[in-house]
Amino acid sequence: xxxxxxxxxxxxxxxxxxxxxxxxxxxxxxxxxxxxxxxxxxxxxxxxxxxxxxxxxxxxxxxxxxxxxxxxxxxxxxxxxxxxxxxxxxxxxxxxxxxxxxxxxxxxxxxxxxxxxxxxxxxxxxxxxxxxxxxxxxxxxxxxxxxxxxxxxxxxxxxxxxxxxxxxxxxxxxxxxxxxxxxxxxxxxxxxxxxxxxxxxxxxxxxxxxxxxxxxxxxxxxxxxxxxxxxxxxxxxxxxxxxxxxxxxxxxxxxxxxxxxxxxxxxxxxxxxxxxxxxxxxxxxxxxxxxxxxxxxxxxxxxx
Amino acid sequence: xxxxxxxxxxxxxxxxxxxxxxxxxxxxxxxxxxxxxxxxxxxxxxxxxxxxxxxxxxxxxxxxxxxxxxxxxxxxxxxxxxxxxxxxxxxxxxxxxxxxxxxxxxxxxxxxxxxxxxxxxxxxxxxxxxxxxxxxxxxxxxxxxxxxxxxxxx
Numbered sequence: 001x002x003x004x005x006x007x008x009x010x011x012x013x014x015x016x017x018x019x020x021x022x023x024x025x026x027x028x029x030x031x032x033x034x035x036x037x038x039x040x041x042x043x044x045x046x047x048x049x050x051x052x053x054x055x056x057x058x059x060x061x062x063x064x065x066x067x068x069x070x071x072x073x074x075x076x077x078x079x080x081x082x083x084x085x086x087x088x089x090x091x092x093x094x095x096x097x098x099x100x101x102x103x104x105x106x107x108x109x110x111x112x113x114x115x116x117x118x119x120x121x122x123x124x125x126x127x128x129x130x131x132x133x134x135x136x137x138x139x140x141x142x143x144x145x146x147x148x149x150x151x152x153x154x155x156x157x158x159x160x161x162x163x164x165x166x167x168x169x170x171x172x173x174x175x176x177x178x179x180x181x182x183x184x185x186x187x188x189x190x191x192x193x194x195x196x197x198x199x200x201x202x203x204x205x206x207x208x209x210x211x212x213x214x215x216x217x218x219x220x221x222x223x224x225x226x227x228x229x230x231x232x233x234x235x236x237x238x239x240x241x242x243x244x245x246x247x248x249x250x251x252x253x254x255x256x257x258x259x260x261x262x263x264x265x266x267x268x269x270x271x272x273x274x275x276x277x278x279x280x281x282x283x284x285x286x287x288x289x290x291x292x293x294x295x296x297x298x299x300x301x302x303x304x
Numbered sequence: 305x306x307x308x309x310x311x312x313x314x315x316x317x318x319x320x321x322x323x324x325x326x327x328x329x330x331x332x333x334x335x336x337x338x339x340x341x342x343x344x345x346x347x348x349x350x351x352x353x354x355x356x357x358x359x360x361x362x363x364x365x366x367x368x369x370x371x372x373x374x375x376x377x378x379x380x381x382x383x384x385x386x387x388x389x390x391x392x393x394x395x396x397x398x399x400x401x402x403x404x405x406x407x408x409x410x411x412x413x414x415x416x417x418x419x420x421x422x423x424x425x426x427x428x429x430x431x432x433x434x435x436x437x438x439x440x441x442x443x444x445x446x447x448x449x450x451x452x453x454x455x456x457x458x
Contacts, residue, residue, distance in 0.1 A: 122418055128345050128390065129411040141412045149419045161416065234452075241449055245442045261441050268452050 003297050004056035010293060011049040015202075018042050019210040027278065028214070029266050032221035034282055036191065039211050039218070041286040043198045046207055047104060049293035051097035056297060059093035100201075108197035115189060119151045126157060138177055140165060146246045150180040152189040167246060172239035175231040182226035188219045217259045224263060237267040343373070343381050348390060352408040357394070357401040 019042070022028060028035030130139035138158040146164035151157040158180045165173060183189070195215035202208040227236050244260050350363045360379045367373045382402055385391045393400045437445075 122415065125411055125415060127341055128348050129408055129415060141415055142408060143412045143416050145416065147416060147420055159415075159419070161412075238449060241442075241445050244437045244445070260437055261445060264445050265448065268448050 002056045002059075004053050006296050007049045007053035007056060007293055010296060011046055011053060014042055014046045014049065014289075015205040015207045019207050022214070023210065027282070028218065029221060029262070030272065031279065031282070032218040032225065034279065034286070036215055036218040036222070038282060038286045038289075039214050040191075040194065041289045042207060043195070043211050044290040045293060046202065046205070047100060047198070048290060049296075050202075051100040052293050052297040054096035054100065055093050058096055059089060103201050104197055107200050108194055111193040111196045111200075112190065115193060116153055119153055123151055123155065123157060126151070126159065130159065136160065136165075136173070136177060138180075146243050148176045148180055148243070150183050152184045152187065156184045158184070163246070164243065167242055168239055171231060171235045172242065175227045175236045175239050176243070178227040178230055179223045179236075182223035183219070186219075186222065186226075188223070191215060192219060217262065220259065220263060221266065224267065228267075233267045233271075237264050240264050240267075340381060340384075343377070344385055344390075347378065347382055347385060348404065348408075351391070351402060351404050357396075357403045359396070359399045359401055361399065363402075 022035070022039065022042075028038075126139060126141070130141045132138075133140050138160050141159060141161055143161040144163045145161060146167045147159075147161040148164050149159050151159070158177055160173070160177065164176070168176065192215055195212045199208040199212040224236060240260060241264060244264075346367060347363055350366050351358055354362075360375065360382055363382070364373060364375050364378045367378070382391065382393075382400075386393050386402070390405060391402045392405055393402050395401070
């Protein structure tokens with residue numbers, strides 16, 4: 001008897017049930033940084049339990065091991081000793097979790113590198129076309145439609161269109177730029193790359209899809225909160241409204257707009273400070289959740 | 305007279321090409337070893353502003369109104385811009401006439417498209433400030449802003 005069934009059950013709960021619980025609760029939008037940590041903790045926990053379950057499935061069970069040897073044999077893998085060779089089982093038992101870990105690391109590296117390549121291509125054109133504005137600490141590009149974005153990473157840039165400069169008041173513009181600065185300072189592109197990596201490795205698990213979606217919107221809220229340190233809720237909400245309204249296409253439904261509404265409603269809504277005890281509990285859970293599968297695997301009777 | 309070796313990184317291409325041994329001569333009064341990228345942008349800016357083909361001489365004269373720059377430096381950088389695909393050139397007598405391949409507006413529009421495009425796979429910008437909303441959502445938010453007693457200019 002080993003911990004494999006328990007680990008699989010746990011992974012299923014984390015992968016399917018936990019996201020629903022997170023989506024239903026209201027606290028994540030009040031504490032976006034904590035919520036993003038919890039989503040990532042769930043992802044890490046899921047990855048660990050999947051890797052450990054693979055390990056437990058392969059390693060100790062003799063008949064399963066024999067089955068694997070037959071599969072390997074039929075695939076043309078020549079085994080030195082045939083069934084009963086403990087090295088093959090050990091090798092498989094190590095290889096599977098390592099493969100899961102490696103897939104995650106490679107996927108993360110891929111997403112980071114792809115983003116960096118695209119941003120550097122974009123930046124090379126931007127530096128030629130845009131005008132650096134020392135007053136705004138941003139690059140202004142000549143375009144009538146209002147927009148603001150950032151290129152994070154090394155040699156970061158904050159970009160704002162001429163249309164946005166015209167549309168917004170000085171305070172509104174500063175709030176928007178502060179929001180973009182928060183993305184750069186917080187290295188949000190790496191956080192998002194981690195979520196993307198998890199989503200592309202475990203694409204079919206509900207948790208994977210939700211982690212990516214929720215990380216994106218929570219990072220926006222974190223940046224909003226940073227802008228609120230220097231500007232009032234009214235200024236930021238009205239800046240968002242002005243920018244979004246200028247973009248609204250006539251009579252067409254635009255995908256993705258929903259998150260702006262959520263963000264503005266959040267700014268306009270009552271600002272409820274939750275109890276510190278709740279924060280403590282959630283933070284403790286975020287730390288504990290990745291450790292649970294390890295406990296299950298190594299404290300199971302089969303292992304001892 | 306100071307002789308400097310200039311290394312130019314071609315950031316526009318994925319491969320990094322390094323030109324060795326390009327030399328230029330300056331008057332040694334300082335400020336001339338500015339980043340070549342800035343000079344590239346400056347040359348493009350001249351040509352976009354004038355909106356007509358121009359020679360290196362004209363560009364040099366324009367820049368020299370603000371700061372000293374050597375003719376050979378501008379010529380070298382203009383050649384780089386030609387090789388990178390930013391400029392077209394044609395002979396007029398003995399001098400090259402340079403023209404931007406695309407207008408500044410076209411590049412700006414392409415940048416906006418790249419950064420804010422609707423495509424799902426958008427790794428360029430981390431996030432644009434706001435996405436598009438439907439008309440109904442805009443109306444709902446306007447009401448929300450008004451009921452909160454906040455001033456909008458809508």
